[in-house]
Amino acid sequence: MEETQIASILKSSELYPIPQSVKLSYGTAGFRADASLLESTVYRVGILSSLRSLKLNSSTVGLMITASHNKVSDNGVKVSDPSGGMLSQEWEPFADQIANASSPKELVSLIKDFVEKKEIAIEKGGEVWLGRDTRPSGESLLRAAEIGVRSVLGSVAVDVGVLTTPQLHWMVRAKNKGLNATESDYFENLITSFKCLIGLIPVKLESSKLVLDGANGVGGLKMEVLIRSLSDIDVEIRNTGRDGGVLNEGVGADFVQKEKVVPLGFGVKDAGMRCASFDGDADRLVYFYIPSESCGGDKVELLDGDKILSLFALFIKEQLNIIGDEGKKCRLGVVQTAYANGASTDYVKEMGLEVVFAKTGVKHLHEKAEEFDVGIYFEANGHGTILFSECFLSWLVGKQKDYSEGSDKHNAVSRLVAVSNLINQAVGDALSGLLLVEVILQHMGWSVQKWNELYKDLPSRQVKVEVLDRTAVVTTSEETEALKPLGIQDAINAEIKKYGRGRAFIRPSGTEDVVRVYAEASTQEAADSLASSVAQLVKSFLGSS
Ligand SMILES: CC(=O)N[C@H]1[C@@H](OP(=O)(O)O)O[C@H](CO)[C@@H](O)[C@@H]1O
Numbered sequence: 420m421e422e423t424q425i426a427s428i429l430k431s432s433e434l435y436p437i438p439q440s441v442k443l444s445y446g447t448a449g450f451r452a453d454a455s456l457l458e459s460t461v462y463r464v465g466i467l468s469s470l471r472s473l474k475l476n477s478s479t480v481g482l483m484i485t486a487s488h489n490k491v492s493d494n495g496v497k498v499s500d501p502s503g504g505m506l507s508q509e510w511e512p513f514a515d516q517i518a519n520a521s522s523p524k525e526l527v528s529l530i531k532d533f534v535e536k537k538e539i540a541i542e543k544g545g546e547v548w549l550g551r552d553t554r555p556s557g558e559s560l561l562r563a564a565e566i567g568v569r570s571v572l573g574s575v576a577v578d579v580g581v582l583t584t585p586q587l588h589w590m591v592r593a594k595n596k597g598l599n600a601t602e603s604d605y606f607e608n609l610i611t612s613f614k615c616l617i618g619l620i621p622v623k624l625e626s627s628k629l630v631l632d633g634a635n636g637v638g639g640l641k642m643e644v645l646i647r648s649l650s651d652i653d654v655e656i657r658n659t660g661r662d663g664g665v666l667n668e669g670v671g672a673d674f675v676q677k678e679k680v681v682p683l684g685f686g687v688k689d690a691g692m693r694c695a696s697f698d699g700d701a702d703r704l705v706y707f708y709i710p711s712e713s714c715g716g717d718k719v720e721l722l723d724g725d726k727i728l729s730l731f732a733l734f735i736k737e738q739l740n741i742i743g744d745e746g747k748k749c750r751l752g753v754v755q756t757a758y759a760n761g762a763s764t765d766y767v768k769e770m771g772l773e774v775v776f777a778k779t780g781v782k783h784l785h786e787k788a789e790e791f792d793v794g795i796y797f798e799a800n801g802h803g804t805i806l807f808s809e810c811f812l813s814w815l816v817g818k819q820k821d822y823s824e825g826s827d828k829h830n831a832v833s834r835l836v837a838v839s840n841l842i843n844q845a846v847g848d849a850l851s852g853l854l855l856v857e858v859i860l861q862h863m864g865w866s867v868q869k870w871n872e873l874y875k876d877l878p879s880r881q882v883k884v885e886v887l888d889r890t891a892v893v894t895t896s897e898e899t900e901a902l903k904p905l906g907i908q909d910a911i912n913a914e915i916k917k918y919g920r921g922r923a924f925i926r927p928s929g930t931e932d933v934v935r936v937y938a939e940a941s942t943q944e945a946a947d948s949l950a951s952s953v954a955q956l957v958k959s960f961l962g963s964s
């Protein structure tokens with residue numbers, strides 16, 4: 420590395436000293452912490468993003484400032500690779516090292532070694548697009564990221580403004596494919612493919628209103644822009660953040676999915692209505708309705724990521740069946756995590772689909788979904804998408820020319836092509852996911868209640884346990900068994916045995932300082948009781964904090 424380059428990093432890093440006593444890790448979804456602790460981290464991730472761009476021939480890299488569903492005082496930073504996917508996991512250890520480097524000198528030395536090891540030609544200059552969610556701390560953190568990017572001499576930082584995480588990933592992917600890549604191109608793309616799918620509905624019925632909980636975050640605001648251009652959908656948006664509500668506080672997809680209760684701003688008046696929730700950066704989507712018999716209670720019927728996945732799988736399978744023998748050759752597969760409800764896995768298997776399991780975190784699911792011609796992946800919490808392989812897509816486009824226009828096969832092929840344009844090919848995206856759910860429900864002529872009947876969820880419960888050191892829990896690669904602390908798995912197994920259809924596991928969270936407990940059983944009381952006894956075991960083996 421040239422002396423001028425070294426001097427540039429030394430100088431800028433003086434502006435962002437590392438706070439005492441924080442040890443950060445890139446984790447399941449980038450760095451997250453209280454926003455006041457993050458300036459130095461974001462600055463350093465800016466440097467990393469420039470290097471990543473340089474390593475990949477100055478392709479555009481994305482840097483997103485968000486802490487998703489976490490509280491508003493938190494923030495975080497994650498990197499989008501030029502493909503629009505998550506940062507290559509190979510680079511995560513370097514991210515951890517530089518984030519925790521204790522002095523400018525140590526930082527420079529780590530960067531120097533890495534640049535040499537990875538043979539990065541630093542002279543050319545990289546390009547990084549910076550996005551942020553609506554958190555008040557986002558603006559100053561974005562400035563820190565800009566300084567980090569530009570401290571790699573010749574690199575350019577482009578502020579692309581307040582965006583949802585999936586918008587930034589989509590834009591980065593489009594840019595590197597040489598396509599139109601602005602935010603309005605993103606909207607245009609959703610609008611065109613949604614309208615195309617609506618136009619291909621065999622028997623169109625009047626559709627009912629959808630009520631959306633925007634989590635007081637960026638997703639509701641973007642949805643407002645989107646629906647202005649859509650006439651075949653009636654959406655009322657609540658919790659936009661403009662009416663005094665706090666980001667993710669008692670609202671949003673994470674809250675609704677974990678607590679299974681209505682978000683603020685919803686109540687019995689909405690009984691029976693089709694409702695949906697986004698999370699804070701709009702990469703998660705869940706649906707729900709308030710049962711009419713709830714009589715003032717706050718419980719919801721939840722249609723989570725597993726149910727969205729099942730609906731998508733059913734629709735895609737239907738189109739492949741219409742195409743006939745050739746369509747049946749398509750390898751359609753599903754990727755889930757250990758948190759997937761057992762009933763959903765049974766359902767997709769009964770449909771004849773291949774199901775594979777991945778570790779928690781979309782980077783793991785995405786990778787596995789890419790192995791199929793059409794790979795559908797979802798986390799139960801509502802993050803997911805459908806990936807189409809390049810090869811299968813070009814086959815579909817070819818078939819569009821072969822089949823006569825207006826024929827059933829032509830329509831089926833056109834629907835699949837439109838789905839591939841609508842649904843974000845980079846990451847799970849609540850906006851595009853919502854549009855796809857809406858169009859499929861209209862296609863099927865289904866209400867949310869009818870969709871919910873695809874299968875009945877096994878009762879489940881998730882709890883978090885605060886412990887002294889969550890890293891003391893080490894699991895198998897599928898995360899379904901704990902290898903450490905020694906003896907805990909036997910104790911968990913003994914609990915599971917007491918329950919019909921019992922299943923439970925523990926793992927350390929990658930985004931919060933807790934151990935997560937998941938339990939499933941044949942009744943809600945049993946699932947609750949299994950979760951609570953496993954939580955007790957965690958406390959007694961690890962000590963509560
Ligand atoms: C049980 C659960 O919902 N875990 C979430 C959560 O990860 P943890 O590592 O469990 O904290 O946040 C991740 C990022 O949003 C998401 O990918 C994952 O599914």
Ligand SMILES: [Mg+2]
Pocket residue numbers: 487488698699700701702703
């Ligand atoms: Mg999120």
